[in-house]
Amino acid sequence: MNRPTDTSVSAPRACFIAAGLDVLGERWALLALREMSLGVHRFDQIARNTGASRDILTGRLRTLESRGVIERVQYSERPARYEYHLTTSGAEVAPILISLAAWSSMWMRDETPRASYQHSCGADLKPVLLCAECGEEFTPGSLIFGPLVSTAGTDPASDQ
Amino acid sequence: MNRPTDTSVSAPRACFIAAGLDVLGERWALLALREMSLGVHRFDQIARNTGASRDILTGRLRTLESRGVIERVQYSERPARYEYHLTTSGAEVAPILISLAAWSSMWMRDETPRASYQHSCGADLKPVLLCAECGEEFTPGSLIFGPLVSTAGTDPASDQ
DNA sequence: ACAAGTCAGTTGGAAAATCCAACTGACTCG
DNA sequence: CGAGTCAGTTGGATTTTCCAACTGACTTGT
Numbered sequence: 001m002n003r004p005t006d007t008s009v010s011a012p013r014a015c016f017i018a019a020g021l022d023v024l025g026e027r028w029a030l031l032a033l034r035e036m037s038l039g040v041h042r043f044d045q046i047a048r049n050t051g052a053s054r055d056i057l058t059g060r061l062r063t064l065e066s067r068g069v070i071e072r073v074q075y076s077e078r079p080a081r082y083e084y085h086l087t088t089s090g091a092e093v094a095p096i097l098i099s100l101a102a103w104s105s106m107w108m109r110d111e112t113p114r115a116s117y118q119h120s121c122g123a124d125l126k127p128v129l130l131c132a133e134c135g136e137e138f139t140p141g142s143l144i145f146g147p148l149v150s151t152a153g154t155d156p157a158s159d160q
Numbered sequence: 161m162n163r164p165t166d167t168s169v170s171a172p173r174a175c176f177i178a179a180g181l182d183v184l185g186e187r188w189a190l191l192a193l194r195e196m197s198l199g200v201h202r203f204d205q206i207a208r209n210t211g212a213s214r215d216i217l218t219g220r221l222r223t224l225e226s227r228g229v230i231e232r233v234q235y236s237e238r239p240a241r242y243e244y245h246l247t248t249s250g251a252e253v254a255p256i257l258i259s260l261a262a263w264s265s266m267w268m269r270d271e272t273p274r275a276s277y278q279h280s281c282g283a284d285l286k287p288v289l290l291c292a293e294c295g296e297e298f299t300p301g302s303l304i305f306g307p308l309v310s311t312a313g314t315d316p317a318s319d320q
Numbered sequence: 321a322c323a324a325g326t327c328a329g330t331t332g333g334a335a336a337a338t339c340c341a342a343c344t345g346a347c348t349c350g
Numbered sequence: 351c352g353a354g355t356c357a358g359t360t361g362g363a364t365t366t367t368c369c370a371a372c373t374g375a376c377t378t379g380t
Contacts (some may be wrong), residue, residue, distance in 0.1 A: 012211030015275040017194050017257055020264030025190070027367075034177050037303060043328050051172030053368055058329060068267070079375040081327065089267040091300035095289045096263060097177055098298055099255040104180030105309065107228070107249045113310035115175040120302040123293030129255045130290060133283030138258055140251035142280040143197060149265065150273035187338075203357050213339050218358060239346040241356065 016149075023067045024093065028052040028060050030100075033086070033093050036070065041083040069093070095127075102127050176309075183227045184253065188212040188220050190260075193246065193253050196230065201243040229253070255287075262287050 012018070024030055031050040040046055047057050061084055064070045069090040072082045086093075101117045102125045117125045129138040136142075172178070184190055191210040200206055207217050221244055224230045229250040232242045246253075261277045262285045277285045289298040296302075 010208055013194075013209050013275060014272060015194075016261045016264035016268065016277065018191060019268040019274055020260045021190060023268065024260070024263075025185070025187070027185070030181060030185070031178060034173075034175075037300070038305070044326080047328095048170060049173050053370095054329065055331080055369090056367060076327095076376090079327070079377095081376095086300075092263055092266070094300040094303060095259040095287070095298060096256060098289060098303055099259045100180045100184070101176045101303070103184075103252055103256060104176035106252070108176065108179040108183065109309075109311050111310060112174060113308045114179055115173060116306035116309045117176065118304050118306040119291040119293065119296070119298060120304055121291055121294040121296060123291060124306060126292035127255070127298060128290045128292050129258060130288045131279040131281055131283060132286035132288050133279065134281040136279070136281060138255060138279060138287060140197070140246075140254040143254060143258055143261070144278050144280055145198070146276035146278040146284060148273045149269075149276045150271060151269050204355080207357095213341095214358065215340090215360080216338060219337095236347090236356095239348095239356070241347095 023064070023069060024096070026060060026063065028057060029064060030093075030097065032057065032060055032064065032084075033069070033090060034097055036084060036086045036090065037094060037097060041073075041085055043082075043084070046084065064090070098125065098127050099129070101125055183224070183229065184256070186220060186223065188217060189224060190253075190257065192217065192220055192224065192244075193229070193250060194257055196244060196246045196250065197254060197257060201233075201245055203242075203244070206244065224250070258285065258287050259289070261285055 024033075028050055031052065032046055035041075035046045035049050040049060043054075043057070043061075046052075046061075047054050050057070052060070061070065061072070065072055065084075068087055070084050071087055073085050075081055075083050098117070105114075105116055105125060119125065119127075130136065131138060131142075184193075188210055191212070192206055195201075195206045195209050200209060203214075203217070203221075206212075206221075207214050210217070212220070221230065221232070225232055225244075228247055230244050231247055233245050235241055235243050258277070265274075265276055265285060279285065279287075290296065291298060291302075
């Protein structure tokens with residue numbers, strides 16, 4: 001064993017789940033996006049509501065901005081002040097937050113009181129995930145591998 | 161102002177998104193669950209496919225087990241060896257992984273080739289999230305706050 | 321006018337989490 | 351018997367995070 005350049009010692013899967021977690025999986029990132037989804041856009045409030053320390057939060061917001069998930073919007077010159085807003089990409093993180101909230105409210109019940117979420121229709125969170133193509137529900141196990149994809153410059157929109 | 165016990169200096173939101181991230185938001189946790197969703201159940205393979213270091217992975221699997229998301233199943237005595245399997249709770253993480261994969265394949269496209277995913281019908285991942293109650297689609301912004309919930313002992317199932 | 325407050329950060333140092341490669345122990349296989 | 355498999359464990363380096371205090375440019379209250 002211990003061959004110098006052994007390619008059979010396979011590298012970690014490069015997949016879109018891993019790529020998504022590169023951006024959204026860092027600590028505080030999803031909570032910051034939650035805040036913006038709920039209409040909170042200012043640094044102090046985001047820091048307070050998430051519990052992230054200010055220095056870390058600064059870094060996260062910069063990363064999310066550089067990855068096109070949020071944008072920094074100046075709302076005051078003269079003390080230069082900025083708000084953080086979701087881009088289209090950031091707004092589309094919502095299904096992840098919703099799935100997470102639904103899973104958590106199903107399986108993470110304990111004694112501590114927590115804010116729950118609802119659909120805007122007023123009903124408790126009970127989302128159903130359907131395949132847009134065949135209309136069937138995504139059941140556990142219905143996720144399978146597709147082909148390798150590498151489409152640089154084929155972004156769906158360059159609006160941000 | 162600056163009243164001694166000022167409740168307006170609010171604590172971080174205690175919500176189900178935050179609670180879910182407590183369990184699923186730690187590094188490598190979702191990637192380990194991805195592996196099990198794809199049928200990989202053994203320690204070495206999970207370590208290889210995720211890229212997690214073995215000591216950290218050990219810790220993650222223990223946490224996930226203690227939170228009821230996975231279970232450790234002995235498949236050999238005499239060298240005591242265990243496999244990791246999703247519980248019902250763990251299997252239901254699938255919508256989160258699917259939403260993440262779909263978001264990522266939409267917005268994280270770059271030059272590096274990545275494995276994509278499909279629905280078992282063979283179509284590319286294009287999930288639609290519907291409210292089970294009203295049937296309407298969850299659009300960005302349709303997530304709103306519900307009441308505070310604290311339902312200890314009201315678990316939907318005690319099968320694991 | 322002057323003190324206090326707001327706001328979006330930055331700073332420095334401590335604490336915690338992660339990384340890494342090597343090692344262990346109980347086997348199986350050729 | 352030696353090599354390989356497998357599920358970890360160990361020790362030490364590295365990275366990330368935490369925390370509280372501080373800054374600078376204002377605004378607001380008295």
